[in-house]
Amino acid sequence: MGFRAVRGVLLVGALSALGCGGGPHYVRAAAPLPPDPAEFAAPEPTAIYIIVNQPEGAPAPEIVQQDEGWVPSEFPAENPFQRARTWVGDYDCTQGNTGLALRIVDVRGRVVRAVFDFQHAPSGVTGSYLISGTYEPETRRVRFDPSRWIVQPEHYIMVSMEGEIATDNSLFAGKITYPGCGAFHLKPTR
Template identity: 35%
Template sequence: MAFSAVLAACGGSAKVVEAPMLAADASAAEDAPSALDNGTRGAHRDASTNSILVRGDRYVGHYWCAQGRTQLVLVIDDIEGDRVDVIFEFDFEGSPTAAPAEGSYSMRGTFDANTRTLRLKGDRWIDKVDGYVMVDLVGTVGPSGSISGNVVGVSGCTTFFVNAPRR
């Protein structure tokens, strides 16, 4: 079945295809709720800042869209106040109805440390894949540091989950 037929079957158009989600490593320690990095760019997490999100952290997991389950890596690129910049890397292994794809784009958004809500919007392509569009993410950072939530902005996309990074 052609890729455009798969999209049409999922309620999308031939131009809309799922984009990658955030993910992380399953062996992270518990993260205490606290303020964001407070502008200490490049600083690693320590007892004095007890940050939830830290520049350089890599979250690994997956997301679901029209093409199926897709591997996702979210890299925290920069943090300043409640602003968060990330790199969204995705890798779809392929299926009988969709070709393999690998790409990345930057995202910008906010993190509310009080509610632990992360909101990210696609910003610009780094490694564009024909037929794919950027998706937005809205999720919650759990007590263990993992992030889960919804893929928004594209018909046929549903949820994502990424594990907390090792520190």
């Protein structure tokens, strides 16, 4: 029997001697039992020990260790698309400078779904399609790939975009990843 089990049995015996016998009793320790002096070099994670006192004549009690649960060392970074639901600006592509509104539809953790809503002012052409991407909080980057048209104008194709969010969340800028296309610049509106 290990040192911890002996300590548990001693604790149960002490509780029985104090009149805590009769039926099962539960004791919750706020911190783990003190470690064996030989174990000081390797501290243990915090845990809760539940010691069950069995009725007289029952076999020795079982010591059960329950972890308090995982606690993250830091909380996940906020997804800037959660707060700013519409980003407005423009992008350059083969048709020329085109107005763009990126309308956020759904944010689940790091995954973002949006509507790529564009308008080419010189020709009056408008269109929109669904896009989705995964925000990377470490780099503040995201790549959006298209999935399906909502309104498809003639001679237009869906394009991907990848860019970075400014550290103050005031700008989402990057490039349209299609030959002949260039940069985009979007600012949050709300």
